[in-house]
Amino acid sequence: MSLRQTMGEWFYEISKTINADYFGIFAFNEPILVIKSPKLLKSIFVKDFAYFEDRTPVLSSKDELASMALFLQKNPSWNRARTKLTPMFSSGKIKLMYPLMTEIADRMTHYMSEYANGTVEIKEVCAKYSTDVIARCAFAVDAKSFEHDDAVLRQIGRDFFSPKLDFIVRHIASRFLPTLMEMFNICLINPQITNTLRDIFFGVLKQREQLSTRKENDFVGLLLNLRTIYKDDPSFSYDGMLAQSVQMFMAGFETVASTIAFLLYEIAIATNIQDKLREEIMNNTGPSESITYEAIQQLKYLDMVVHETLRKYPVLPFLDRRCNKDFPVPGTNLTIKKGTAVYIPLYALHFDTKYFPNPHKFDPERFRDKGKINTEGLSYIPFGEGPRMCIGNRFGLLNVKIGVVSILRRFKLSACPETPIPLTFDPKVPTLSSPVGISLKISPLTTNEGKE
Numbered sequence: 050m051s052l053r054q055t056m057g058e059w060f061y062e063i064s065k066t067i068n069a070d071y072f073g074i075f076a077f078n079e080p081i082l083v084i085k086s087p088k089l090l091k092s093i094f095v096k097d098f099a100y101f102e103d104r105t106p107v108l109s110s111k112d113e114l115a116s117m118a119l120f121l122q123k124n125p126s127w128n129r130a131r132t133k134l135t136p137m138f139s140s141g142k143i144k145l146m147y148p149l150m151t152e153i154a155d156r157m158t159h160y161m162s163e164y165a166n167g168t169v170e171i172k173e174v175c176a177k178y179s180t181d182v183i184a185r186c187a188f189a190v191d192a193k194s195f196e197h198d199d200a201v202l203r204q205i206g207r208d209f210f211s212p213k214l215d216f217i218v219r220h221i222a223s224r225f226l227p228t229l230m231e232m233f234n235i236c237l238i239n240p241q242i243t244n245t246l247r248d249i250f251f252g253v254l255k256q257r258e259q260l261s262t263r264k265e266n267d268f269v270g271l272l273l274n275l276r277t278i279y280k281d282d283p284s285f286s287y288d289g290m291l292a293q294s295v296q297m298f299m300a301g302f303e304t305v306a307s308t309i310a311f312l313l314y315e316i317a318i319a320t321n322i323q324d325k326l327r328e329e330i331m332n333n334t335g336p337s338e339s340i341t342y343e344a345i346q347q348l349k350y351l352d353m354v355v356h357e358t359l360r361k362y363p364v365l366p367f368l369d370r371r372c373n374k375d376f377p378v379p380g381t382n383l384t385i386k387k388g389t390a391v392y393i394p395l396y397a398l399h400f401d402t403k404y405f406p407n408p409h410k411f412d413p414e415r416f417r418d419k420g421k422i423n424t425e426g427l428s429y430i431p432f433g434e435g436p437r438m439c440i441g442n443r444f445g446l447l448n449v450k451i452g453v454v455s456i457l458r459r460f461k462l463s464a465c466p467e468t469p470i471p472l473t474f475d476p477k478v479p480t481l482s483s484p485v486g487i488s489l490k491i492s493p494l495t496t497n498e499g500k501e
């Protein structure tokens with residue numbers, strides 16, 4: 050509450066001192082059960098999901114937009130919407146968006162080449178890239194973040210995740226002070242932001258509905274297809290579709306940008322890992338060919354590096370569920386009462402020495418044999434798990450990988466005097482984020498290092 054430490058790190062410090070499968074905390078006067086045991090976690094996320102279907106944030110009854118977004122939807126409407134939206138995120142559909150993503154990755158490297166042999170603030174570069182990708186896929190617009198520093202959608206992303214009082218109050222109230230949300234009719238997303246996004250989205254819908262053939266290479270087209278099938282479902286009303294697109298924008302831009310930035314930060318310091326990763330990329334793509342969707346899936350070391358980044362920097366450092374009927378915990382005399390908030394200290398699990406020895410070391414080798422991960426339940430869950438896990442995980446991973454591959458094929462990265470070492474996290478935002486820019490030195494690859 051005092052915003053001196055991130056929730057993720059706070060749970061980590063407490064978890065270290067408690068040798069038990071679970072413990073309790075109070076947030077104001079609300080008791081919260083915190084689960085430490087990977088086995089028990091598997092029961093809550095997967096096996097006994099029927100008792101834990103919803104997340105805990107509470108919205109004002111007038112906040113119609115946020116309550117229609119999958120992340121915040123409650124049951125039974127979440128269940129219906131998730132079933133219908135899931136096919137939008139299949140490998141086949143995502144593959145159709147691949148050319149849009151690579152085109153934006155090219156813009157990113159073009160932009161970076163202007164800073165070659167100098168330093169670049171990599172968090173901002175990655176935010177521009179992920180804003181443009183998600184704007185193109187979820188809003189079907191060109192955000193032009195690389196052309197204009199104050200491009201509208203980039204500015205919205207900055208405002209939404211910036212540690213301003215407005216943002217802090219909305220988030221703390223929805224989590225811990227639900228009566229305030231209702232009493233003052235507080236919306237989770239600042240209505241100014243929603244109105245701008247509504248204008249953009251409805252403009253695109255109008256254009257799309259006039260087309261004789263339907264486009265399928267972005268989420269707008271896929272949502273419109275679903276609208277023709279589920280005509281009477283409010284999830285596919287104009288506002289329902291807007292809610293899903295706004296949420297994809299919010300859920301997809303910061304997560305992807307931060308993951309790429311943390312990854313590049315680590316390999317700018319661990320240059321041996323960077324060299325090994327670049328070698329794999331060059332061996333599989335050749336210096337001048339553009340990288341194909343299939344080739345990206347073959348890059349095993351890249352996959353290991355991305356997973357180690359998500360272990361050390363899980364963008365959502367804790368997860369939550371609300372118990373919806375009394376749950377007798379198997380093998381214990383504990384009953385989790387209906388209505389109890391359950392928190393999952395994801396960051397603490399990823400740093401538990403029992404599952405990840407020497408956890409502060411960035412070591413992709415941990416993921417060489419994926420069969421060794423999550424053997425005792427769930428101790429590695431950067432995308433959550435079970436029916437309510439991240440619906441955008443494939444899309445997000447692909448985005449991250451395209452970004453990293455595009456950069457490493459053209460540039461070498463290294464730390465410079467301005468690089469923040471060690472990296473700290475901003476306690477004023479719920480996601481894991483550095484409070485300062487991450488400056489890195491970039492040098493173009495020489496011809497024999499594989500430059501195009």
Ligand code: HEM
Pocket residue numbers: 119120121131296297298300301302304305308359364365368369430431432433434435436437438439440441442444445446449
């Ligand atoms: C590296 C990128 C990403 C990470 C690390 C990430 C992580 C997460 C996590 C931890 C959750 C909560 C899971 C749970 O409670 O069990 C989540 C949920 C969600 N994510 Fe992601 N995410 C990423 C990218 C994306 C993208 C690109 C999209 C959309 C385009 C997206 C859309 C969502 C949605 C809609 C939910 C809520 C799902 C539901 O409640 O049914 N995410 N994500």
